[in-house]
Amino acid sequence: MPLKQAITGAEAVAYAMKQINPDVVAAYPITPQTPVVEYFAKYVADGVVDTEMIPVESEHSAMSAVVGAAASGARAFTATASVGLALMHEVVFIAASLRLPIVMAVANRALSGPINIHCDHSDAMAERDSGWIQLWAENAQEAYDFTVMAYRIAEHKDVRLPVMVNFDGFIISHGVEVVETLDDELIKNFVGKQEKIYPLLDTSNPVTYGSIDMYDYYFEHKRQQVEAMKHVPRVFKEIAEEFAKISGRKYDLVDEYMLDDAEYVMIALGSTAGTIKHTINELRKEGKKVGLLKPWMFRPFSKAEYQRLLTGRKAVVVLDRSASFGAEAPLYQSVKSTIYEVASKPQMGSYVYGLGGRDIAPHHIRQAFEDAFSGNLIVDEERYLGLRE
Amino acid sequence: MPLSAIDLAKQFYDKNPGITPGHRLCPGCAAPTIVKIALMTAIANGYEPVVALATGCLEVSTTIYPYSAWNVPYIHNAFENVSATISGVETAFKAAKKRGEIPADKKLAFFAFGGDGGTYDIGLQSLSGAVERGHKFIYIVYDNEGYMNTGNQRSGSTPTGSDTTTAPVGKKMSGKVQLKKNIVEIMAAHENVYVATVALTDTFDFMKKIEKALAFDGPSFIAAHSACVRFWRVADDQAVETSKLAVETLYWPLYEVERGVYRVTKKIKDPKPVSEYIKSQGRFSAMLKRPDAQEIIDELQQYVTARYERLLALEEATKDKPVRGPWSKKDVQTDEHAM
Ligand SMILES: Cc1ncc(C[n+]2csc(CCOP(=O)(O)OP(=O)(O)O)c2C)c(N)n1
Ligand code: SF4
Ligand SMILES: [Mg+2]
Numbered sequence: 020m021p022l023k024q025a026i027t028g029a030e031a032v033a034y035a036m037k038q039i040n041p042d043v044v045a046a047y048p049i050t051p052q053t054p055v056v057e058y059f060a061k062y063v064a065d066g067v068v069d070t071e072m073i074p075v076e077s078e079h080s081a082m083s084a085v086v087g088a089a090a091s092g093a094r095a096f097t098a099t100a101s102v103g104l105a106l107m108h109e110v111v112f113i114a115a116s117l118r119l120p121i122v123m124a125v126a127n128r129a130l131s132g133p134i135n136i137h138c139d140h141s142d143a144m145a146e147r148d149s150g151w152i153q154l155w156a157e158n159a160q161e162a163y164d165f166t167v168m169a170y171r172i173a174e175h176k177d178v179r180l181p182v183m184v185n186f187d188g189f190i191i192s193h194g195v196e197v198v199e200t201l202d203d204e205l206i207k208n209f210v211g212k213q214e215k216i217y218p219l220l221d222t223s224n225p226v227t228y229g230s231i232d233m234y235d236y237y238f239e240h241k242r243q244q245v246e247a248m249k250h251v252p253r254v255f256k257e258i259a260e261e262f263a264k265i266s267g268r269k270y271d272l273v274d275e276y277m278l279d280d281a282e283y284v285m286i287a288l289g290s291t292a293g294t295i296k297h298t299i300n301e302l303r304k305e306g307k308k309v310g311l312l313k314p315w316m317f318r319p320f321s322k323a324e325y326q327r328l329l330t331g332r333k334a335v336v337v338l339d340r341s342a343s344f345g346a347e348a349p350l351y352q353s354v355k356s357t358i359y360e361v362a363s364k365p366q367m368g369s370y371v372y373g374l375g376g377r378d379i380a381p382h383h384i385r386q387a388f389e390d391a392f393s394g395n396l397i398v399d400e401e402r403y404l405g406l407r408e
Numbered sequence: 409m410p411l412s413a414i415d416l417a418k419q420f421y422d423k424n425p426g427i428t429p430g431h432r433l434c435p436g437c438a439a440p441t442i443v444k445i446a447l448m449t450a451i452a453n454g455y456e457p458v459v460a461l462a463t464g465c466l467e468v469s470t471t472i473y474p475y476s477a478w479n480v481p482y483i484h485n486a487f488e489n490v491s492a493t494i495s496g497v498e499t500a501f502k503a504a505k506k507r508g509e510i511p512a513d514k515k516l517a518f519f520a521f522g523g524d525g526g527t528y529d530i531g532l533q534s535l536s537g538a539v540e541r542g543h544k545f546i547y548i549v550y551d552n553e554g555y556m557n558t559g560n561q562r563s564g565s566t567p568t569g570s571d572t573t574t575a576p577v578g579k580k581m582s583g584k585v586q587l588k589k590n591i592v593e594i595m596a597a598h599e600n601v602y603v604a605t606v607a608l609t610d611t612f613d614f615m616k617k618i619e620k621a622l623a624f625d626g627p628s629f630i631a632a633h634s635a636c637v638r639f640w641r642v643a644d645d646q647a648v649e650t651s652k653l654a655v656e657t658l659y660w661p662l663y664e665v666e667r668g669v670y671r672v673t674k675k676i677k678d679p680k681p682v683s684e685y686i687k688s689q690g691r692f693s694a695m696l697k698r699p700d701a702q703e704i705i706d707e708l709q710q711y712v713t714a715r716y717e718r719l720l721a722l723e724e725a726t727k728d729k730p731v732r733g734p735w736s737k738k739d740v741q742t743d744e745h746a747m
Binding site (some may be wrong): 023042044045069070073074075076077079080081083084085086087088089090091092093095109110113219220222223225226227228229230231232233235236 | 456458460467471472473474476478479480481482483484485486488489491492493494495496497499500501502504505506507510516533534536538539540541666
């Protein structure tokens with residue numbers, strides 16, 4: 020029986036991992052990811068899971084240890100945020116290039132400096148070209164669901180890539196919400212047993228992981244990573260379909276809210292989607308044809324999906340919770356480049372908001388929409404919501 | 409019964425010791441021989457080795473894709489994280505055993521090899537963390553006293569007066585001015601660890617120490633003197649001779665520390681002057697031409713002598729006084745950590 024629990028996003032992720040009962044967890048605490056590790060450590064201490072936990076001395080070692088564990092055939096998990104993710108950076112790329120199906124939860128937090136502990140997306144955006152699949156949750160429920168689905172995607176034989184489950188620091192990680200969890204047995208069967216591919220510990224078939232790869236092969240190996248990413252949307256859809264059967268919750272590459280007849284479309288990642296939906300409800304009452312497109316998956320970026328959904332709209336407003344200094348903000352960049360190929364191009368506007376945890380309120384969202392209504396969008400102008408200037 | 413060279417010869421005359429010929433290390437490089445002795449000893453003791461490498465000469469020269477000189481399981485992750493990587497491998501092994509995916513009696517020996525750069529410098533945190541957590545693995549630093557893979561740059565292990573590209577001997581500077589970092593003592597300070605120094609000249613001592621490490625109920629750290637014929641500027645048949653001088657001059661004292669108990673495994677009654685070691689290698693020749701050469705050598709001589717005297721005193725003082733348990737051997741403990 021599904022169980023409704025009032026828990027934080029951090030607990031929801033830890034709870035999913037408890038049900039998955041991975042072989043190895045290596046993690047290092049950092050606000051606001053810390054409770055994920057704490058909850059999980061308690062499960063280990065109480066014998067609720069029989070996972071081996073490695074209390075590493077840094078995030079760099081956390082990622083390094085899960086690489087070693089996953090190469091050995093273990094189902095491995097880690098979690099981090101912000102500078103912790105930045106410290107892992109080198110090994111984040113290595114994990115993807117070794118095609119290891121690691122899952123990492125990221126409680127998104129602003130990168131230093133200045134040091135800040137609150138939510139923005141600069142940590143995950145700095146890893147967007149690392150070769151990891153990026154899923155983005157709007158709330159604790161989605162964080163739970165994506166954690167459950169992550170290993171199936173990562174371990175799929177056409178994919179074999181690591182998955183990052185992003186959930187906004189504090190807003191999701193520490194906010195208590197009602198989360199519907201599924202039965203342990205159901206999760207166990209859904210996630211299943213991992214098919215071990217070239218495990219290091221198979222001493223009768225010794226393999227070499229991490230060779231030096233020069234100009235004669237490196238390029239081909241990178242090309243294979245490109246190809247693996249192309250399989251992800253299809254595999255994600257298949258697994259989402261299966262997940263819907265056990266949960267009743269249907270996921271796709273993007274979430275569509277009031278999109279069908281929308282003339283004005285907003286695009287945003289993570290928890291802000293909730294505030295946008297609220298604002299859309301209000302604007303709809305005023306007769307405005309507004310809708311939301313929320314990427315559930317940001318990497319790979321499923322171009323075709325955006326083109327199908329955005330062509331012919333009056334305007335598209337993209338909200339970014341991170342900046343790209345000297346260039347357009349990352350989500351805006353991605354969306355805008357897909358629009359180049361559509362037949363009927365909407366007007367476009369870029370809004371950066373919420374850096375370092377700056378609050379975003381319905382009136383900010385309304386303001387961006389109103390710019391769109393009045394035709395006051397400039398395609399190459401970056402605007403800021405909630406900023407004192 | 410400790411293993412003898414004859415035992416090894418019998419077992420390996422027609423068998424590969426884990427690392428095969430055909431790798432691209434310089435002819436005469438000491439590093440692969442160090443690996444061979446360690447792996448042969450493990451295999452002869454009934455262990456199957458699993459190897460992790462830090463970036464460096466040994467790594468780049470043995471795994472040039474699509475070739476690999478390793479016929480045992482091998483993983484390279486990055487430069488500074490070989491210890492964290494092997495932590496993950498060893499932990500995956502524990503998990504697989506616990507879940508019955510691997511037979512309970514399977515004996516694996518987890519080896520991490522790093523150069524001095526990957527050990528003394530950039531990899532020190534990862535190494536310290538893994539040893540503190542008590543993973544059952546054997547770390548071997550093949551100490552060639554510099555960043556050789558990248559063309560002879562200074563490391564925390566480079567000796568005073570050595571000519572490297574980042575601390576060159578010049579008109580003003582005498583090359584590296586600091587003494588070599590004492591990594592052995594740093595690692596011994598982790599207390600729950602077996603630490604030893606080895607040299608290729610003293611093969612039985614080396615093998616015995618590997619056997620001790622294999623049997624030790626916790627992590628081990630072994631520092632191997634590893635002549636880099638290329639950048640130490642010695643002839644390519646001189647790696648062993650160079651190690652011999654290192655031992656005989658006390659530049660490289662052979663000893664071990666087991667949970668705080670020191671034992672000097674090779675006592676040198678009449679050590680040769682350290683200048684013999686210095687003068688045998690081209691990497692010191694630029695320094696030797698300087699007017700302050702004698703001062704530098706004297707300083708090193710004093711250090712080497714004082715360090716040896718201190719080691720003898722520590723051997724005396726720590727006899728039968730381990731700094732950590734197990735004070736009473738419990739079965740659970742040995743079970744938990746059985747390789
Ligand atoms: C993070 C990082 N910094 C720098 C390097 C460049 N690098 C590769 S090997 C190496 C030196 C290796 O020295 P050591 O560990 O002593 O091994 P050796 O090559 O001497 O055997 C350096 C500086 C790297 N690969 N990664
Ligand atoms: S450069 Fe030195 S350490 Fe590297 S392979 Fe050659 S001899 Fe060995
Ligand atoms: Mg070196």
